[in-house]
Amino acid sequence: xxxxxxxxxxxxxxxxxxxxxxxxxxxxxxxxxxxxxxxxxxxxxxxxxxxxxxxxxxxxxxxxxxxxxxxxxxxxxxxxxxxxxxxxxxxxxxxxxxxxxxxxxxxxxxxxxxxxxxxxxxxxxxxxxxxxxxxxxxxxxxxxxxxxxxxxxxxxxxxxxxxxxxxxxxxxxxxxxxxxxxxxxxxxxxxxxxxxxxxxxxxxxxxxxxxxxxxxxxxxxxxxxxxxxxxxxxxxxxxxxxxxxxxxxxxxxxxxxxxxxxxxxxxxxxxxxxxxxxxxxxxxxxxxxxxxxxxxxxxxxxxxxxxxxxxxxxxxxxxxxxxxxxxxxxx
Amino acid sequence: xxxxxxxxxxxxxxxxxxxxxxxxxxxxxxxxxxxxxxxxxxxxxxxxxxxxxxxxxxxxxxxxxxxxxxxxxxxxxxxxxxxxxxxxxxxxxxxxxxxxxxxxxxxxxxxxxxxxxxxxxxxxxxxxxxxxxxxxxxxxxxxxxxxxxxxxxxxxxxxxxxxxxxxxxxxxxxxxxxxxxxxxxxxxxxxxxxxxxxxxxxxxxxxxxxxxxxxx
Numbered sequence: 390x391x392x393x394x395x396x397x398x399x400x401x402x403x404x405x406x407x408x409x410x411x412x413x414x415x416x417x418x419x420x421x422x423x424x425x426x427x428x429x430x431x432x433x434x435x436x437x438x439x440x441x442x443x444x445x446x447x448x449x450x451x452x453x454x455x456x457x458x459x460x461x462x463x464x465x466x467x468x469x470x471x472x473x474x475x476x477x478x479x480x481x482x483x484x485x486x487x488x489x490x491x492x493x494x495x496x497x498x499x500x501x502x503x504x505x506x507x508x509x510x511x512x513x514x515x516x517x518x519x520x521x522x523x524x525x526x527x528x529x530x531x532x533x534x535x536x537x538x539x540x541x542x543x544x545x546x547x548x549x550x551x552x553x554x555x556x557x558x559x560x561x562x563x564x565x566x567x568x569x570x571x572x573x574x575x576x577x578x579x580x581x582x583x584x585x586x587x588x589x590x591x592x593x594x595x596x597x598x599x600x601x602x603x604x605x606x607x608x609x610x611x612x613x614x615x616x617x618x619x620x621x622x623x624x625x626x627x628x629x630x631x632x633x634x635x636x637x638x639x640x641x642x643x644x645x646x647x648x649x650x651x652x653x654x655x656x657x658x659x660x661x662x663x664x665x666x667x668x669x670x671x672x673x674x675x676x677x678x679x680x681x682x683x684x685x686x687x688x689x690x691x692x693x694x695x696x697x698x699x700x701x702x703x704x705x706x707x708x709x710x711x712x713x714x715x716x717x718x719x720x
Numbered sequence: 721x722x723x724x725x726x727x728x729x730x731x732x733x734x735x736x737x738x739x740x741x742x743x744x745x746x747x748x749x750x751x752x753x754x755x756x757x758x759x760x761x762x763x764x765x766x767x768x769x770x771x772x773x774x775x776x777x778x779x780x781x782x783x784x785x786x787x788x789x790x791x792x793x794x795x796x797x798x799x800x801x802x803x804x805x806x807x808x809x810x811x812x813x814x815x816x817x818x819x820x821x822x823x824x825x826x827x828x829x830x831x832x833x834x835x836x837x838x839x840x841x842x843x844x845x846x847x848x849x850x851x852x853x854x855x856x857x858x859x860x861x862x863x864x865x866x867x868x869x870x871x872x873x874x875x876x877x878x879x880x881x882x883x884x885x886x887x888x889x890x891x892x893x894x895x896x897x898x899x900x901x902x903x904x905x906x907x908x909x910x911x912x913x914x915x916x917x918x919x920x921x922x923x924x925x926x927x928x929x930x931x932x933x934x935x936x
Contacts, residue, residue: 470899506901508825513832520836523895525798527837527888528805534883540809544913547809554897555905578921624919631923 452476464518467510473502478509545576548619550612567607570619573600577627585646586637587630648698650691656682659690659717666718686717806886810842810911813879813896817904820849823877826904830879830896837892840882847876886912 453476457466466477475496483493484501496502534540549569553562574595579587587602588595595602604622606615642653650656660682682688693713696706714720813830817823827844834841853871857864884892893908900906 470901505819506822506903508829508901511829511899516829516832517836519895520833523837523891526891528885530807530883530885530888534807537809540807540913544807544915546914546916548912548914550910550912552893552908552910553906554900554908556902572916576916578923583923620917624917627920628923 454479463512464510464515470506470510473505473507473509475499475502541573541576545572546623547571548616550616566610566612566615567605568612568615568619570604570606570616570623571601572623574602575600579627579630582633583630587626588646590626590630648695650695655694656691659687663687663717686713689713690717806889807913808884808886808889808910809882809913810909811881811884811889811893812909813881813893814847814907814909815877815879815900815904816874816907817901818873818875819903820875822901822904823875826901827877827879829899833895834879834881834892837888839884839888839892842880842882844877844879847878849876850874 457479473496475498478496480496482496482502484496484499484505485493487493494501534543547570549571550567551565553565555562574584574587591602594604604619606619606622609615609618690713693706693710697710700706815823815826817826831841831844851871851873853869855867855869858866858868881889881892889910897906
């Protein structure tokens with residue numbers, strides 16, 4: 390007896406040390422198992438003595454479906470998600486592969502009906518009841534923000550994140566930490582230089598057609614951290630793009646985002662050609678060049694060249710260039 | 721002879737366990753109050769009483785359940801805070817499952833719940849299903865020409881909600897997720913709208929000279 394007690398104390402001590410934070414249920418369990426073994430041993434002795442003295446088997450009686458009134462409260466029969474009980478559902482449901490020359494098996498003792506998830510606890514009446522109870526916790530959408538345009542005007546920054554719910558060994562999903570930040574550059578306070586610098590800093594994250602800068606952050610383990618990092622990135626980009634560094638003065642024509650015709654080889658070439666053709670009158674070089682520039686054909690030529698360089702060579706731009714050249718050279 | 725021995729064994733271990741409980745009491749309570757947010761911590765006297773009743777196997781159920789019902793009768797009060805509510809421009813709920821009928825029923829439930837709560841649904845549609853097929857050897861050893869093929873079908877349903885506030889979204893999503901049936905997974909993509917934060921409205925270089933090197 391002392392030995393058994395000693396062994397039990399050991400197990401108790403072990404559970405105390407390992408599970409410091411747990412409640413006394415573990416202690417109760419270690420004790421209760423010992424107790425249950427003793428009691429079950431006692432029961433077996435009692436049962437083994439006489440199979441004659443068993444309790445008589447009772448009849449199951451009428452199933453509950455027979456006693457259900459038509460206007461009962463179904464939400465009290467199935468208040469929450471429970472497996473299908475054939476004696477509690479008053480519907481003549483049949484499920485399963487039909488017997489040869491017959492119909493599907495009936496609902497009594499049908500495992501197929503038990504296996505499939507049922508929505509008996511979510512009848513329209515039950516849903517209405519639940520929503521009535523949930524209504525006080527909901528808030529109204531502000532009526533002033535009807536259209537997407539108004540939303541974009543007042544709230545330009547969009548934060549996108551995902552949540553995942555699934556059954557598995559863990560509740561967590563590592564993809565839930567990813568945060569996408571989308572903002573239209575037109576809604577930020579940027580001047581020309583700042584905008585160009587921002588586009589250079591950001592690179593591929595900017596979409597020209599929709600004017601949306603999208604930043605995706607997934608380097609931190611938590612969504613809150615990723616969101617804060619995205620906002621920090623946006624702040625830094627904004628302030629850095631307004632800064633004018635000393636070395637930015639060394640920007641060459643090759644670094645420019647768009648083609649500009651002023652002081653370009655194309656301008657020099659067309660003016661030299663026109664001078665050699667002696668179209669304009671005699672005079673000082675600089676004045677003659679200015680006069681030539683002011684002419685309509687030269688302006689058209691400039692537009693066509695700019696369009697070609699920026700948009701690329703497609704049908705319309707090539708046609709426009711052809712027309713402009715014909716006009717300038719009087720061909 | 722068996723009965724008195726059993727009784728004495730019980731007494732000894734019972735005494736030791738009581739000693740164990742008194743050691744464990746305060747620490748156990750502190751940790752469990754941290755884990756559980758609602759006020760369901762029990763004083764040591766109640767715990768001892770609960771364990772006593774269990775061991776003696778006399779009137780165990782009545783005392784244990786009596787404490788439980790007493791704790792759950794606190795009324796709920798809805799408080800409103802000054803914190804501004806998040807605004808979601810779009811909430812996309814995508815449910816995936818192996819059974820199309822289950823997803824049909826779930827869609828009916830989700831759409832009805834959204835209508836009852838007054839949430840505007842933009843689109844409810846069914847993306848095409850994915851079938852993943854694999855071909856495996858039928859036998860454990862050799863018989864390469866005899867194979868067996870399995871396929872896993874994943875059906876989808878997509879519900880898009882527009883212009884929903886943070887509180888309403890939380891309520892609706894929690895309701896939907898608690899009633900998600902077995903074998904169905906859900907993915908929720910939320911697009912929240914925000915104003916431009918104050919520190920991005922004006923560049924800081926206008927007020928401070930460029931030589932300054934601020935932290936941000």
